[in-house]
Amino acid sequence: MAGEEPDSENSEGKKKLERWLNKGMKIQMTDGRTLIGVFLCTDRDRNVILGSCEEYLRSPDSGKKEDPRILGLAMIPGYHIVSIHVDEDRAPGQSVM
Amino acid sequence: METKEETAMDNRPTYNWVDITQEFVEASSDLQLGELLHDSTFGLFEAMSAIEMMDSKMDAGMLCNQIQRKVLNFSDSTESGQLKIKELSIPELIGVMDATMACMVTWLEGHSLAQTVFTNLYLHNPYVIEDRCLKAFSLCTLKIVDHIRDRVNRAGVFEEEDFQTMTYGFKMAGDVTDVRVTGMMKELEEDLHRTLKTTRSKQGEERDAETEKEHFLTSTLFSRVKFHRLFYAMLLSFSKEKCEGIPQSQKIVVQLQELIPTIRDTLPVGVQPEQKELSKNDYPTIMGFEPLVNQRLLPPTFPRYTIIKSREAALEYMETLLNRLMVVTTVPQMTSLHTVLDTFKDFSKTSPCVLSRSILQLTLLPPNKRVFGVNSIVDFLKETIRGFIAPPALSPKSSLFNNPQAKTYVDAWFMQAVRPICTLIQTTGHNRARQRDKWGHLLEDLSALQEEADKVDAYLHQQLVKTEPNRQHLACLGNWVLYHTLQAMISYLLSGFELELYAPYEYHYIFWYLYEMLYSWLINTLHRADNFLLEHETIADNQQKGRNNKKNKKKKRTKTLNKEITMAQAEQHMFGGYYKAVLGLRLDGKLVYPSFEFDSEEVQYSHRFLPFTTVSTPPYIHYAQYKEMSDLKRYEPEASAQSLYTASCKCFHQAKALLESMSTANEEIQTLIKVAKTNFVVMKLLMGGHKKDSNEPPDFDFSQHKVYPVMKLM
DSSP: OOSOOOOOOOHHHHHHHHHHTSSSSEEEEEEEEEEEEEEEEETTOOEEEEEEEEEEOOOOGGSSSOOOEOOOOOOEEEGEEEEEETTSSSTTTTTOO | OEEEOOSSSSSOOOOOOEEOHHHHHHHHTSTTOEEEEOOTTHHHHHHTEETTTTTTTTTTGGGGGOOOSSOHHHHHHHHTTHHHHHHSHHHHHHHHHHHHHHHHHHHHHOOGGGGGGGGGGGGGGGEEEEEEEEHHHHHHHHHHHHHHHHHHHHHOOOOOOTTOOTTTTTOTTTEEEEHHHHHHHHHHHHHHHHHHHHHHTTTTTOOOOHHHHHHHHHHHHHHHHHHHHHHHHHHHHHGGGGTTTHHHHHHHHHHHHHEEEEHHHTGGSSOOOHHHHHHOOOOOOTBBTTTTGGGGSSSSOOOOOEEEEEEEHHHHHHHHHHHHHHTTGGGGGOOOOHHHHHHHHHHHHHHOOHHHHHHHHHHHHHHHHSSSTTTTTHHHHHHHHHHHHHGGGGOOTTTGGGGGHHHHHHHHHHHHHHHHHHHHHHHSSHHHHHHHHHHHHHHHHHHHHHHHHHHHHHHHHHHHHOOOOOOOOTTTTHHHHHHHHHHHHHHHHHHHHHHHOOOOGHHHHHHHHIIIIIHHHHHHHHHHHHHHHHHHHHHHHHHHHHHSGGGGGOOSSSSHHHHHHHHHHHHHHHHHHHHHHHHHHHHHSSSSSOOOSSSHHHHHHHHHHHGGGGGOOOOOOOOOHHHHHGGGGGSSSSHHHHHHHHHHHHHHHHHHHHHOOOOOOOOOHHHHHHHHHHHHHHHHHHHHTTTTTTTOOOEEEEOOOOSSSEEEEE
């Protein structure tokens, strides 16, 4: 796979990203939708892949309950990401679903 | 940092969100260009299958695909008063009924339930509907949908393009019995009938306009209620065990057919949607329908737009469906697999819908896997084979019949035959485009079955000659399997014409394979079977009458394959005609093989006949062999375009004569005669040097017949 050479000097940023892998993640997109899923993959341009992803039309914080749409595996282009939240209390490897 | 504890009211997980936007941006910028950060279990393959957000084609939820207006579900719209659940006017009821039928037909053509039938809000919760007519109709519709879904699923002759099985968790009125729903509809019908009686014109009595109108509207509603009740009753009786409901179904189909014109004439009575332009996945509807109510239920694939059929088109669909179901009712009279297969293949040629295909399959082989729900498949096969080749092993007069060892082998082989034969029947039930693939796969099964048959035949022969040295059993059961193998191979090749897969420059080897190989094998197979039949009859006659009665020697044979043989010969000559014509055209420079940089005729040839490589009899002809066998230098004197046209002309003439000699001249044969005649004339013209200087390729016109083209000179 391109660029997968074992980079032994794991930089600070990379370690951080690896710590977030498989955790719940909430991403707000430029069009106002919110996606919640498991963080699976990213690259230098912040393109993010979320697994078991759900789509909310409004921010879940807005108080109004809405039924999410199940998306499954979704890739969010970096330049469409407004904010990223991670679900911190969860043990790594545990799925949100 | 921002932390927010969400209190989950239901079983949703609680999150402890921490904003990491800035951190994430910084961290990810540490990655190399093209480097992916992921777990060991997640690879590029998984990454590829992710849907891309904010891509207008893939992202169904994107703003441009979203609808700005408020979409109300059933309870919202009843509360807001936009959806009436009582006191609907008759035109409103009729509108709902006709629109529902249109939705159902659209569903039957391969769209999802969520985007079709369940855009009807009433079906989401029929129990709270207060209008008696609408409630009964809604429950009946749910029952129909559920029943159809079950039947189509059981028959298993659909692919994703034919039928969507997802129910999205909708309730299909499972707690209401068939009897209850039918009863509700019946009651409704009777009430409407009473109104009709009181409002109809009586002799010497003037009706006022009001009554007249009421009468008309009631009769309009009456015909629809009756149609839906009968439609459900028809489906139920088709699915009765042991085909017991078939006579009943036949009656109902006729009744339904009679109702169609009335419904068609009164389509404008129902309320119609307003004419207004909306976006691509939204369309105007009447009260009770919301195209987008289930938008959230759709799978996360790219958005699929469902265009609901018009009410006229839906009715047309129903009419065709009913005509096809009429054919289905004739099936239980058939006693041989071969007649069944012919009927099924003819049925399939009209590209029937998934529902009629499923009902046809289930009529022959219902879930209990007995033929017409009564006879075992093995017995049915034995009867068929007796009629085709009369194997000594299946004749009660033969010594083999009571040989226990032979019996064990024969029975074991028949058990083995059941599965491939069921697949064969099922293949004819699939949609036309998918059948080609299925024929190809079937060849593997048939080939294995044939090998077994040859072994059993060899053993039976060995036993038979011990007691009846003049008889033989070699290539007997095997010959029957071979017959089906050849039929499957022919179906495979012919479907390529129908699906428009072959280019004219490929025709020569396709025609050659059909003419020289498959049909000549088929004819041999049929002759062989016919000889067995003859032998069987002679022996039976001799045993019956003894030697003193020779008067009836010339008596007419009861079982013969003459019809099949003549048909196969006619078809062989047709393809012979095409083959020779194509060769002549090539020599004349009218059909040129285009030069491809990365392709060759050999590659194309091998690709076309790939599934045939799995079959051992008839052996696969490799390209080199084909080249050798079809080499024109083998002819003395070497063939010219002229002589090939003459030969082709003869073939078409022969085909025509054979077809005309057939006693049953159905539509198919009539068409073939016409095609053969036209091609005969075209060849005559070519022989006479017509358009000799033209290098234009001829046109192969498939408009008269999907497989046998009419050649046209350009």
